Amino acid sequence: SDLSTSSSKTDSSTKDLVAQAVMPDSSSNFCQIDKDEPVGATCDVTFKEINEINRQIRSDLLALVHSDFFKYFKLDLYKQCPFWNDNDGYCVNRACAVDVVEEWDTLPAYWQPEVLGGLDNESFGGENIASDECAFLDQLCEGQKNGALSKPDVNYCDLEDFSNEKSVLVDLTANPERFTGYGGMQSTQIWSSIYKENCFSSEQAGTCLAKNAFYRLISGLHASIGTHLSNDHLNTETGAWEPNLELFMARVGNFPDRVANIYFNYAVIAKALWKIRPYLSHLDFCNAYHEDVKSMINSVITRLNSKIFNEDLLFKDQVTSTLKDDFRMRFKNVTKIMDCVHCDRCRLWGKVQTTGYATSLKILFEFDSEDEEGKQNVVDKLTKYELIALFNTFDRLSKSVEAITNFEKMYDSTVNSMAGKLASFLKSNNFFKLIKSSVISSTEKEEPLTRTSIDSATSSEKTQDGISQENEFKDLKFMPKKVVNNVTKTGIRQAWDTELNNVSEALRFIFRSYWDLPRNIIKFMLLKVNRMWNRFVGVPEYLQEADQDPTVYQLNIQ
Ligand SMILES: Cc1cc2nc3c(=O)[nH]c(=O)nc-3n(C[C@H](O)[C@H](O)[C@H](O)COP(=O)(O)OP(=O)(O)OC[C@H]3O[C@@H](n4cnc5c(N)ncnc54)[C@H](O)[C@@H]3O)c2cc1C
Numbered sequence: 001s002d003l004s005t006s007s008s009k010t011d012s013s014t015k016d017l018v019a020q021a022v023m024p025d026s027s028s029n030f031c032q033i034d035k036d037e038p039v040g041a042t043c044d045v046t047f048k049e050i051n052e053i054n055r056q057i058r059s060d061l062l063a064l065v066h067s068d069f070f071k072y073f074k075l076d077l078y079k080q081c082p083f084w085n086d087n088d089g090y091c092v093n094r095a096c097a098v099d100v101v102e103e104w105d106t107l108p109a110y111w112q113p114e115v116l117g118g119l120d121n122e123s124f125g126g127e128n129i130a131s132d133e134c135a136f137l138d139q140l141c142e143g144q145k146n147g148a149l150s151k152p153d154v155n156y157c158d159l160e161d162f163s164n165e166k167s168v169l170v171d172l173t174a175n176p177e178r179f180t181g182y183g184g185m186q187s188t189q190i191w192s193s194i195y196k197e198n199c200f201s202s203e204q205a206g207t208c209l210a211k212n213a214f215y216r217l218i219s220g221l222h223a224s225i226g227t228h229l230s231n232d233h234l235n236t237e238t239g240a241w242e243p244n245l246e247l248f249m250a251r252v253g254n255f256p257d258r259v260a261n262i263y264f265n266y267a268v269i270a271k272a273l274w275k276i277r278p279y280l281s282h283l284d285f286c287n288a289y290h291e292d293v294k295s296m297i298n299s300v301i302t303r304l305n306s307k308i309f310n311e312d313l314l315f316k317d318q319v320t321s322t323l324k325d326d327f328r329m330r331f332k333n334v335t336k337i338m339d340c341v342h343c344d345r346c347r348l349w350g351k352v353q354t355t356g357y358a359t360s361l362k363i364l365f366e367f368d369s370e371d372e373e374g375k376q377n378v379v380d381k382l383t384k385y386e387l388i389a390l391f392n393t394f395d396r397l398s399k400s401v402e403a404i405t406n407f408e409k410m411y412d413s414t415v416n417s418m419a420g421k422l423a424s425f426l427k428s429n430n431f432f433k434l435i436k437s438s439v440i441s442s443t444e445k446e447e448p449l450t451r452t453s454i455d456s457a458t459s460s461e462k463t464q465d466g467i468s469q470e471n472e473f474k475d476l477k478f479m480p481k482k483v484v485n486n487v488t489k490t491g492i493r494q495a496w497d498t499e500l501n502n503v504s505e506a507l508r509f510i511f512r513s514y515w516d517l518p519r520n521i522i523k524f525m526l527l528k529v530n531r532m533w534n535r536f537v538g539v540p541e542y543l544q545e546a547d548q549d550p551t552v553y554q555l556n557i558q
Pocket of ligand 1: 177178179180181182183184187188190191218219220222223224225226229251258338341345346347349350
């Protein structure tokens with residue numbers, strides 16, 4: 001997929017649709033979500049409460065994931081897709097690339113190869129651990145070395161990825177999750193395989209709940225990615241990275257369930273973080289960063305609470321261990337499907353986030369509430385990459401929630417300005433006055449515009465254009481209402497006036513066309529002469545096109 005093509009396609013298709021996409025029934029009902037409602041049956045927290053929690057923790061969380069400990073992640077960018085033979089696809093856009101860390105000297109001490117034993121985890125453990133300044137890192141990887149993590153397997157992701165020799169270290173802050181242009185058949189295949197993992201075979205009690213939770217997790221991840229690529233989107237006209245409201249509405253905002261699933265995922269990860277809080281004291285960060293990192297973690301986690309998500313409603317009592325195993329295995333497959341993603345940047349963030357979710361599921365469902373020692377054990381055996389993924393995934397969701405709040409502001413101001421523009425347009429333009437007079441009854445004519453009148457006028461406008469938006473974007477849910485035929489008949493007199501106006505407007509249009517004809521002919525001739533001259537003096541074809549359409553030039557040079 002080509003960045004410029006897909007981007008310009010998106011720009012043009014969404015631009016025309018924005019009027020329909022962002023025209024709501026009520027501007028306060030952004031995404032058609034009641035913010036005072038709970039996020040889901042398993043969450044005792046409302047959308048509004050999550051917005052407030054997020055507002056409080058946002059800056060601390062951001063500082064945490066920018067800290068030297070949490071900003072690095074390790075993955076194998078060249079791992080073969082284990083599910084199908086399609087390793088040939090490449091995303092060649094610059095935006096798809098990942099800048100790996102090559103200048104090791106610039107890294108903090110505990111990321112240096114001599115301290116980490118080449119980062120392959122082989123040298124972790126043994127007697128040296130206690131004396132190592134970075135005992136925490138060794139401690140986290142100890143379980144892996146001892147094989148304790150795989151017997152029994154309580155992991156929802158493949159931990160081997162991090163010990164793979166071919167894995168590279170990546171600075172996440174230098175590779176932001178944003179629009180890459182990755183799309184088409186390749187990404188569709190990935191998403192559809194991910195959703196297919198939700199096909200639990202079991203019919204036992206609780207399967208439906210498990211399926212529902214699985215679906216919400218995946219859909220929330222998908223929607224969060226959609227929010228990021230819309231929030232950090234390349235404007236091909238200016239070259240700037242900026243939020244794109246139309247794209248957000250088309251991908252996420254028009255689907256209340258997708259927005260709700262982002263909040264659901266926020267609640268899931270927040271609860272996992274809340275659960276490990278009492279056991280974090282064992283973690284030992286490097287001296288230089290120890291206190292800072294710990295206080296940053298604390299300031300985020302202390303603002304979370306237990307009622308944000310009730311995992312017991314999901315699995316406890318209703319689900320046998322076979323179903324839980326099935327759930328774990330299927331989620332592990334999702335993390336493995338990330339190796340089939342052709343765009344490196346997307347693969348990187350896909351790996352980080354699926355590992356983050358996998359870690360939170362491990363904490364939520366493998367923590368035995370009666371067994372304090374067991375809980376401490378689970379936390380002690382988390383690898384550093386699981387911990388890094390967990391906090392970075394929480395940051396992604398936190399950023400999504402923040403972006404949704406900003407999109408809501410953009411949406412409201414777009415709607416307000418559209419309503420204002422439409423109102424003045426209707427006032428000044430005769431053609432629309434005619435429509436207005438046929439839609440609004442004679443008694444309402446001089447009253448200020450109401451929401452209904454604006455909607456009706458827009459719908460009429462749409463019908464006049466003859467464009468069937470429903471066919472183009474079946475997904476959109478904020479379509480203006482269908483034209484309601486509420487013409488008030490006020491007798492033959494009004495019909496006569498309307499007809500007379502129609503005829504006079506038509507005559508005026510014909511007259512104006514004749515009037516403009518000579519000017520249009522001259523313009524056309526000048527254009528032709530200009531083209532012939534350019535060809536004569538040897539100006540390349542693409543520059544001539546760019547001359548007429550600046551976007552063409554921009555696309556060609558990319
Ligand atoms: C792991 C992964 C990471 C990616 N990361 C990036 C990235 O960082 N930057 C980037 O620009 N692109 C990224 N992409 C690509 C991006 O997700 C889209 O696939 C791409 O933009 C094409 O979008 P689309 O509109 O064709 O529909 P897609 O997003 O591909 O969706 C396919 C279909 O799934 C359904 N659907 C869409 N969203 C949801 C949802 N939330 N819940 C339920 N159903 C849904 C719709 O019916 C839709 O038609 C990534 C893709 C994958 C698989």
